[in-house]
Amino acid sequence: MAVLSGILIDGLSYGMILFMVSVGLSVTMGLMRVINLAHGGFALLGGATAHWLTTNTDLGYYFSVILAVLATMIFAIAMEKIFYRKIYKFTELQQVLATIGITFLMIASVNFLLGSTILPIRSPEFFSSSVDLGFRTLPVHRIVVIIAGMAIALGLYILLDKTRFGIQLRAAVDNRNMASSLGINTARVYALSFALGAGLAAFGGILGAELLPIDAYYPLRYMVLFLVVVAVGGLGSIAGSFFAAIGLGIIDTAARYIVPEYGTIFFFIAMILVLLLRPQGLLGKK
């Protein structure tokens, strides 16, 4: 029972972090058809900024996190205007090459400014305390992560299903040319959703720093992990990313609890099974 609830809680919080970081990647890959290997770089930049702010200033945790996420989003808009505009028109392999190049530059910059050690983010004291639920105690950090993940999933659902921006985004995903001929400013939709994805990656990177520690090589180390979530969930599907992230998070955590000597093998077997049965991912469109 203790093992089962441990797997569920840890798996759920791990899945939420995977979801937060990957969902932006799913949107950009589904919407802009860009294989953006630099996505993890935005999580790194958010995490590194948060590390710097919490250790070198008196802004406090919450304000630092908000500032780090906003800074990452502004940086993402600049990147979109300078680099990604052209990348959209590249072939797939050139996109892979270009975004790997951008990732290298991000890693090198963080390495140059902050070094190659782990960059801890100083979180409030009570995050590391635990809550007694009667049948077991839970670290507060896990609860915060799960609640934040749920809130973001809900917020994204409302944003995409109920707002004007969401309608424009979905229209652009379905058919970019048709959307722009109907008067939707697709360039703006692209830039905004790119910044949104980068901001979510930064937020996920900061919150997930306890499970996926931030250091300069973060984007390369976890690149595969985020791509797996997107591929299993289905390109451009937010609900797909959500279920894929949580499912994979629980499978990976369960394997670590029960058969740790097998490492990540079950994670990848689960992915292969899903992709063999549904090559377009759980909720992806053909």
Add this chain to the structure above:
Amino acid sequence: MQETQIKPAENLAQTAAPARSRKFLIKLLIDLALIGVGIAAYFIFPDNLGFITRILIMIILVLSLDLVLGYAGVATLGHAALFGAGAYGAGLFAVYFSADPLLGLLVGAIVGAIIAFISGLFLMRAHGLTLLMLTIAVAQILQEIINKERAITGGSDGLLGIDMDPIFGIYAFDFFGKTGYLYALTVLVIVFFALKILVASPFGAMAKGIHESAPRMRAIGTPVYWRLVGIYTISGFIAGIAGAVSAQVTELVSLEAFGFALSAEAMVMLILGGLGRLYGAIIGTVIFMVVHHTAASIDPFNWLFVIGTMVLIVVYFVPEGFMGLPVKLRRWLRWQK
């Protein structure tokens, strides 16, 4: 009526023959010059033979990737799976059965081909992102299996205790890597010419055809899926050779042989050099590895700046890769006039 149809064709063949043979001669000279560079490097850089041997091994791997990615157009980020299979195949064979290098080379190649065939059976049904992810997964799963069977493979400590016999019983692998270098160079030359013949053959034309339009190839009767599995298996054979040479020359195999970094680097080198050209695989690998090596030895902390900038410059300004540079340059010169 038939005679008049044949005649122009004969004429064409006669006039085209000298031009074609001259072109063939030039290409042969280029190849001989490349081999000359390989032999010259042996005498010019006696202290860096280990590093140059790594370049040669990497060229074999990138050539095998070029066959799949450049010629047949199958995007894979898991070529390390085949390299690692060859490396562990040859390494384990040397430790447990026989330390004969050539036998080990064959074993490594066959293990690479078998892994490629089995994984190819389901990989070649997928496309795009799904394919990329599946190829990554194959490499990761093989890595975990090798890691788990540490009693046999040494797990994360790497496979130790490889001690190769002399080649043909005469040329022993020496401490300075002289034999290892010449061995790797010989294997590379053989692989290169074999690939050259292969891509110029009807089989190579078929691979390019699948790349350009799989439905059309299907329409003229090519069993596309089985041909792709075949191409992938051949590529696995060659990647296995690369892995085997690496295991034999360094007498060590580590889990990194299956690493995502190796797959990604091989792909970057190939795209840098130019896809679908065997020379592109050579040039891309040499430039990437030399720049990487030089930048890392000048500044071990910030060399990624150099690599990242080089990659971006190439992809933005010479999207065809280094092999597209002469054409770009010529066009630019003409425009200047």
